[in-house]
Amino acid sequence: MLLRFLTQAASAVLLALPLAASAAQPVIEVYKSATCGCCKEWVKHLEANGFTVKTQDVPNTSDYREKFGIPNEYGSCHTGRVNGYAIEGHVPASDIKRLLATKPKARGLAVPGMPMGSPGMEGPRKDPYEVLLVQDGGKTSVYKRYP
Numbered sequence: 001m002l003l004r005f006l007t008q009a010a011s012a013v014l015l016a017l018p019l020a021a022s023a024a025q026p027v028i029e030v031y032k033s034a035t036c037g038c039c040k041e042w043v044k045h046l047e048a049n050g051f052t053v054k055t056q057d058v059p060n061t062s063d064y065r066e067k068f069g070i071p072n073e074y075g076s077c078h079t080g081r082v083n084g085y086a087i088e089g090h091v092p093a094s095d096i097k098r099l100l101a102t103k104p105k106a107r108g109l110a111v112p113g114m115p116m117g118s119p120g121m122e123g124p125r126k127d128p129y130e131v132l133l134v135q136d137g138g139k140t141s142v143y144k145r146y147p
């Protein structure tokens with residue numbers, strides 16, 4: 001339904017969306033570098049999906065990655081935290097919502113690197129990418145695959 005709206009009346013939906021979707025999504029803290037443009041675009045994606053985002057510019061996002069238990073090899077350009085879960089990189093809001101609804105025992109979600117076509121990385125190309133569930137021991141499993 002949302003997609004149909006977007007194609008028909010993009011501007012109207014963009015105005016209405018924050019109101020409609022703001023119900024009960026928790027605050028996400030986001031740690032990023034001050035100069036990161038795609039981080040800002042990802043934050044906009046979260047806000048458009050009802051999340052309240054508190055960003056903090058930090059000199060080194062890897063400090064937060066380490067603190068939240070996300071191995072560096074799964075690192076990206078920003079690290080977030082919501083309800084005790086780490087959210088690393090350009091993770092789609094729908095996957096964060098599923099994580100919060102199902103509450104698996106895990107450290108959080110990660111989209112390693114910065115795949116083209118992920119939220120905040122929109123461009124001329126769409127590359128396939130995976131959202132990983134990072135388990136408590138640091139192992140991962142595929143949480144969702146985007147073609």
Ligand SMILES: [Cu+2]
Pocket residue numbers: 038039076077078090114121
């Ligand atoms: Cu990025």
